[in-house]
Amino acid sequence: MTLLEIKDLHAKIGDTEILHGINLTINRGEVHAIMGPNGSGKSTLSYVLSGREGYEVTGGDILLDGESVLEMEADERARAGMFLAFQYPVELPGVGGMTFLRAAVNARLREEGKDEVDQLAFVKLVRAKAKELGVSDDMLKRAVNVGFSGGEKKRYEILQMALLEPSLAVLDETDSGLDVDALRIVSEGVNALRGDQRGMLVITHYQRLLSHIVPDFVHILAHGKIIKSGDKSLALEVEENGYAGLIDAAE
Amino acid sequence: MLPNNLQQTAAVLAARDQFAATGLPGAKSEPWIYTRLQEVVVNPAQSAQAATSPEAGLILHFDNGLLVSGDVAWPAGMAMRVFTDADMADFAAYLPEDHLLGTLSVGHVTSAIVIEVEAGAQITELLTLRFTANVADQSAHPLIFIKQGAGSQCRIVEHHESHAALSAPLIVMDIGAEAVLDHAKMQADTDSTKHLSLTVMAVAEKADINSFTTAIGGQLARHETHMHLNGEHADVALSSIYMARGTQHQDMTTRMLHQVPNCTSSQLIRGVLDDTAKGVFQGKVVVARDAQKTDGQQMSRALLLSRQAEADAKPELEIYADDVVCSHGATVGELDETHLFYLKSRGIEADEARMMLIEAFLLDTLETVRLDELRASLTTAIQRWMTGV
Numbered sequence: 070m071t072l073l074e075i076k077d078l079h080a081k082i083g084d085t086e087i088l089h090g091i092n093l094t095i096n097r098g099e100v101h102a103i104m105g106p107n108g109s110g111k112s113t114l115s116y117v118l119s120g121r122e123g124y125e126v127t128g129g130d131i132l133l134d135g136e137s138v139l140e141m142e143a144d145e146r147a148r149a150g151m152f153l154a155f156q157y158p159v160e161l162p163g164v165g166g167m168t169f170l171r172a173a174v175n176a177r178l179r180e181e182g183k184d185e186v187d188q189l190a191f192v193k194l195v196r197a198k199a200k201e202l203g204v205s206d207d208m209l210k211r212a213v214n215v216g217f218s219g220g221e222k223k224r225y226e227i228l229q230m231a232l233l234e235p236s237l238a239v240l241d242e243t244d245s246g247l248d249v250d251a252l253r254i255v256s257e258g259v260n261a262l263r264g265d266q267r268g269m270l271v272i273t274h275y276q277r278l279l280s281h282i283v284p285d286f287v288h289i290l291a292h293g294k295i296i297k298s299g300d301k302s303l304a305l306e307v308e309e310n311g312y313a314g315l316i317d318a319a320e
Numbered sequence: 321m322l323p324n325n326l327q328q329t330a331a332v333l334a335a336r337d338q339f340a341a342t343g344l345p346g347a348k349s350e351p352w353i354y355t356r357l358q359e360v361v362v363n364p365a366q367s368a369q370a371a372t373s374p375e376a377g378l379i380l381h382f383d384n385g386l387l388v389s390g391d392v393a394w395p396a397g398m399a400m401r402v403f404t405d406a407d408m409a410d411f412a413a414y415l416p417e418d419h420l421l422g423t424l425s426v427g428h429v430t431s432a433i434v435i436e437v438e439a440g441a442q443i444t445e446l447l448t449l450r451f452t453a454n455v456a457d458q459s460a461h462p463l464i465f466i467k468q469g470a471g472s473q474c475r476i477v478e479h480h481e482s483h484a485a486l487s488a489p490l491i492v493m494d495i496g497a498e499a500v501l502d503h504a505k506m507q508a509d510t511d512s513t514k515h516l517s518l519t520v521m522a523v524a525e526k527a528d529i530n531s532f533t534t535a536i537g538g539q540l541a542r543h544e545t546h547m548h549l550n551g552e553h554a555d556v557a558l559s560s561i562y563m564a565r566g567t568q569h570q571d572m573t574t575r576m577l578h579q580v581p582n583c584t585s586s587q588l589i590r591g592v593l594d595d596t597a598k599g600v601f602q603g604k605v606v607v608a609r610d611a612q613k614t615d616g617q618q619m620s621r622a623l624l625l626s627r628q629a630e631a632d633a634k635p636e637l638e639i640y641a642d643d644v645v646c647s648h649g650a651t652v653g654e655l656d657e658t659h660l661f662y663l664k665s666r667g668i669e670a671d672e673a674r675m676m677l678i679e680a681f682l683l684d685t686l687e688t689v690r691l692d693e694l695r696a697s698l699t700t701a702i703q704r705w706m707t708g709v
C-alpha cells in the first residue's frame with residue numbers, strides 16, 4: 070500500500086532551485102535509501118518533506134497516505150505520521166528532555182483523539198526504550214540534546230522515533246559523526262522499528278550505513294534529480310566506483 | 321495611617337516643593353531617555369475603599385496607597401508602627417538626592433510605616449505587602465521603611481494589583497550586618513495603571529540578599545532599584561523578568577553601588593516583548609576606588625516576539641578600583657527558527673513550541689528565586705501571560 074508519493078517535486082531556497090523534479094514512491098514496509106554526493110539536494114529533500122520554513126515547493130506534490138501535505142505545517146505533518154531524524158539534532162537549552170518527549174507524544178495522542186499519557190507510565194516507557202538504545206537516565210534528565218556527544222544525539226533521535234512510532238521515518242545522514250559502536254546501536258534501533266506498516270527513507274552519503282540498515286531500494290540523487298534506482302547492489306556499486314561515473318552516464 | 325501633621329513635616333514639604341519646581345523629566349533628561357513620562361497624574365488618594373484583606377496571615381494591605389490592614393499577628397521579633405517626624409527625616413536620608421521618584425512620593429505621601437525586625441530574629445513566616453487600588457484618577461504613594469537588625473532573617477513579597485492613575489511605592493530597606501533577606505516583587509497592575517517605584521536597599525557587612533522582580537502589568541512601569549553595598553562581604557542577587565505586550569512599557573533600572581571591598585553582586589534580567597511593547601534595562605554598576613575584590617556581574621537578555629517590539633539596554637560599568645571582576649552584557653533577539661522547527665517536527669504545535677522556548681529562556685533567571693513557595697505561582701503567572709489570559 071502506497072505510503073509516500075513524491076511527484077515531480079521542484080523546490081527552491083531563496084531564488085535557487087535545488088530540487089528539479091523528483092519522483093519517488095514508498096510503500097508501507099519498504100526501506101528506501103537515497104544516496105548522493107554533497108550538494109545533490111539530500112538534506113533539502115528531507116526538509117521539504119518535513120515542512121521546514123524557507124523551503125519553497127515550486128512544482129509537483131508530496132502525498133502521504135494519498136493526501137497532499139504541501140499545505141500542512143511541520144507539526145501537522147509530524148502528527149500525520151512523518152518523522153525526521155535530523156542530521157544535526159538541535160540543542161534546546163532550558164527545555165527539559167522529559168517535558169519535550171511528553172509534549173511530542175501528547176500532541177500525537179490528541180490528534181488521534183486519545184487521552185494524554187499517564188506521567189508515571191510514560192517515564193517507565195521512556196526509560197525502557199532508552200535503555201535499549203543506550204540512552205542514559207542522565208541524558209533523559211538533561212535539557213534536550215544539551216551536552217550530548219554526536220553519537221548520543223543520534224541515539225536520542227532514534228529514541229524519539231521509537232516513542233512517536235511514525236508511519237514514515239526520514240533519516241537524514243544518521244550515520245554522520247558516529248563511530249562503529251554507535252553506528253551499530255543506532256542501526257539496531259532503526260531495524261527494530263522496521264515493519265509492515267512503516268516506510269523509511271534513509272538519506273546517506275556513504276554505503277556503510279546501508280550494510281547495517283539494508284534497504285529494499287536504492288536511489289542515486291544528483292543535481293536535484295534521481296538519476297538511477299536499483300536494489301542494494303547499487304549502493305555497493307557507488308562504494309566501489311564513486312558517484313562520478315553514474316553522474317556522467319546520466320548526463 | 322498618617323499622623324495628622326506628617327504631610328506638613330519639613331521633609332515632605334521640601335519634597336513637594338522640589339517636585340513642583342522640577343516637574344516631570346524633559347526629553348533630554350538622561351535617566352529618563354528611554355522612558356518618557358507624560359500625563360502622570362499626581363493626585364494622592366485620600367481614602368481607601370477596600371476593607372482589610374480577608375486572607376489570614378502576615379499581610380499588610382495598602383489600598384489606594386493607604387494601609388487598611390487591621391490587627392496583624394506579628395511574629396516575635398517583628399513589629400510595625402507609623403512614621404514619626406524623625407522617621408520621615410531618617411527615611412528621606414536614604415533616598416538619592418534630587419531623585420524624581422523620591423520627591424514625588426515623599427512629597428505626596430499617602431501612608432508611611434516602619435517595619436522593624438529585631439537583631440537576630442529569624443522570621444520564617446512570609447510577610448506579604450499587598451497593593452491594590454480602584455481609583456482611575458488618583459495616585460498612591462505609600463512609604464515603607466524596613467529596618468532589618470543584624471543577624472536577622474526575613475522574607476518579604478510585594479504583590480501589586482492596582483487600578484489607579486499612578487502607583488508609586490517608595491521602599492527603603494536597611495539591612496543589618498549578617499542579615500538574610502529574601503525579597504520578591506510581583507507587579508501585575510491593570511493595563512491603565514502607571515507604576516513608578518523606587519526601592520533603596522542599604523546593605524551592611526556580610527548581609528545576604530536575594531531579590532526577584534516579576535513585572536507583567538501596568539501601562540507603563542518603571543522599577544528602579546538602588547543597592548548601596550556599605551559593608552564588606554555582602555552578597556546581593558538581583559534578578560528580574562518582565563513581560564509586556566500591546567503598548568505596554570516596562571523599565572528595569574538598577575544602580576549597584578559597591579562602596580567597600582569584597583562584595584558580590586549579580587543581576588540577571590530577562591524580558592519578553594510582544595506586539596509594540598517596549599522594554600528598557602538600564603543597569604549601572606559603580607565600584608568605588610576602595611572597593612577592591614568586587615565581583616559585579618550583570619546580564620540582560622530580551623526576547624522580541626514581534627518585529628514591532630522594542631528593547632533598549634544601557635548597561636554601564638563605572639569602576640574606580642583596579643582589582644575587580646566585573647562584567648556586563650545585553651542581548652536582544654528573537655526565538656530561534658531552528659529551535660521552533662525542531663519542536664514542530666515532533667508534532668508540537670507552534671503556540672506550544674513557542675511557550676516551551678519562552679519558558680526555557682526564562683528558566684535560569686527563575687531558578688534564582690529563593691522564596692520556594694513563590695515559584696509555582698510565578699510559573700503560573702508567566703504561563704498565564706503567555707496564553708494571554
